[in-house]
Amino acid sequence: MSTLPTLMLLLLGVAAGGWVLRFAGQKATGNAPVFRDMPFAVAFGYILGAGLLAFSVWYYFQPTLTEAGTPNAGVVFFRWAVQFFIVATIAAFLFRALGRTVGTQFSKKMFRQMPLTASFGVLVVIVYAFTAIFAAWLAPHGQEAIFAKVNVLPGGNAATGGDPLHPLGTDQIGRDxxxxxxxxxxxxxxxxxxxxxxxxxxxxxxxxxxxxxxxxxxxxxxxxxxxxxxxxxxxxxxxxxxxxxxxxxxxxxxxxxxxxxxxxxxxxxxxxxxxxxxxxxxxxxxxxxxxxxxxxxxxxxxxxxxxxxxxxxxxxxxxxxxxxxxxxxxxxxxxxxxxxxxxxxxxxxxxxxxxxxxxxxxxxxxxxxxxxxxxxxxxxxxxxxxxxxxxxxxxxxxxx
The missing domain is CATH 1.10.3720.10 (MetI-like)
Structure with a gap:
């Protein structure tokens, strides 16, 4: 089946699921306002979100290697994205909790009123500012330093073309x-x-x-x-x-x-x-x-x-x-x-x-x-x- 008919069937299935959700919710709760006043678009969104979440969980646990033994790049990149999102969320939560207990009265009040997204944004700005100010001490080599090894692959594994001195590899002229x-x-x-x-x-x-x-x-x-x-x-x-x-x-x-x-x-x-x-x-x-x-x-x-x-x-x-x-x-x-x-x-x-x-x-x-x-x-x-x-x-x- 081609892509367009499959997409249409999926949308029809989500629409039917939204109608069932609203109808079943009205019957199960005695026509409670939360389901009685729910627009069809909201019910459609709930089913679509649940479907995307279920697909994401299923896709995350797919094997990282294909049957031919080559890496499944889509799964690998998706896992990295999910893991980064989880780590970023935890870091933002801990940073906000730290700000609520450490600092001046003004900063503590600010962190108490701060949503998690703003906490993440402040943390990102601080990390970037720290990296920019102390780049000369954080970077293992100079930005203009040129090494004999060019196009070294990332990973630092010499068996696969990497170099432990260059974890992300080198460019076409040998810069780290x-x-x-x-x-x-x-x-x-x-x-x-x-x-x-x-x-x-x-x-x-x-x-x-x-x-x-x-x-x-x-x-x-x-x-x-x-x-x-x-x-x-x-x-x-x-x-x-x-x-x-x-x-x-x-x-x-x-x-x-x-x-x-x-x-x-x-x-x-x-x-x-x-x-x-x-x-x-x-x-x-x-x-x-x-x-x-x-x-x-x-x-x-x-x-x-x-x-x-x-x-x-x-x-x-x-x-x-x-x-x-x-x-x-x-x-x-x-x-x-x-x-x-x-x-x-x-x-x-x-x-x-x-x-x-x-x-x-x-x-x-x-x-x-x-x-x-x-x-x-x-x-x-x-x-x-x-x-x-x-x-x-x-x-x-x-x-x-």
Whole structure:
């Protein structure tokens, strides 16, 4: 039977199961509200979720080797994903429990109110920050160190082409992949953080200035921002980085500086819009008028009156903007115009090791090499977004 008819039969079976669940629940509970008011879509979702859970359990216990003796890459990768999810959940739970008992009164209260997803996000951010700061001590080798052995397979088993000195193997020119993965946190995350701070300084300052002064300055800045926002950011950044490559010449480190400035200017347009919108709502408040009557200057109004009252939305935007900048840098590096060698970054690692995916049928660990850098990018993005969602929930005044 082809795929489409099989899929249709499965959906019909799930739909029938949803109807049976709702009908049987109404009869068994005497038409209780939980089943009486249950929409069919909710019952369908329950059956679909139960079916996916049962399939996941069945698939997890499938053999990791096929009948021909080759690795079953799908089962191996699925087991790794499930095991990582379980370990991450336990780590987030223990981290939250630790935060509720250790620390200041403020931090303990914060951890008591923190959902498990936010706890996981905070833990991820701390781990990445620690790795980025202490990369020189954590990495077994330097990021630019080149060894005689090239294309060493991961695993550290000499019998299968590995090397104990290189647990994740080496790349095509002999650089240790574990060291470059660790240094990638320092370069990719560190540069993204600096770029985001610069974007917020530019966009936030100009946005508050436009909201405070208004008039012709507001119109000029707003129209300039409209023009920049009309161009797709990644395409615009790629175009400017191509031009910057010609300017940098043989000084490859200049290309990283140009990248920071280009991405900061492009992303500052989004920050400008938010800062201006928030600032316009604040400048009409009575305490702003009172400060003006006292003769306070522009610097005082922006940094002492407007900024403290705009902290919550700006902090939430900072987390989201950091993710976008982080992904933009990884994308530019993947395309070859981002962070330049010998600096290690995850985007370049994904590009350089992409061909190893073809070895999935023979060595799942080798095929996982490009997924390590891509997974590092995805994990930080998810973690930061968990924290941002929690911050938005807290700043909105909503209660559980």
């Amino acid at each position: 992949l574990l060291s470059r993965l660790i240094y990638g946190a320092q370069n990719t995350v560190g540069i993204a953080f600096v770029t985001t701070c610069l974007a917020f300084f530019l966009g936030g300052s100009l946005g508050f200035l436009a909201a405070t002064l208004q008039g012709w300055l507001d119109q000029v800045l707003s129209r300039a921002v409209d023009v920049l926002m009309a161009i797709p950011s990644l395409i615009f950044a790629l175009l400017l980085m191509t031009i910057a490559s010609a300017w940098a010449g043989s000084e490859r480190w200049l290309l990283t500086v140009y990248m920071i400035l280009i991405i900061a200017v492009i992303d500052s347009t989004r920050v400008f819009r938010l800062a201006r919108a928030v600032g316009l709502n604040i400048v009409v408040m009575d305490y702003i008028e009172a400060a003006k009557l006292r003769g306070e200057g522009m610097t005082y109004l922006i940094f002492k009156e407007i900024l403290p009252n705009a902290t919550a939305p700006l902090l939430a935007e900072f987390g989201l903007r950091f993710c976008f900048v982080f992904l933009t840098i990884a994308s530019l590096s993947f395309l070859g115009v981002g962070i330049q060698p010998p600096l290690a970054d995850w985007g370049t690692m994904v590009r350089d090791s992409a061909q190893f995916i073809n070895f999935a049928a023979f060595s799942p660990l080798t095929a996982a090499l490009p997924l390590l850098a891509a997974g590092a990018i995805a994990l930080l993005t998810v973690g930061v977004n968990f924290v941002v969602d929690w911050m938005l929930h807290r700043s909105s005044g909503l209660k559980e």
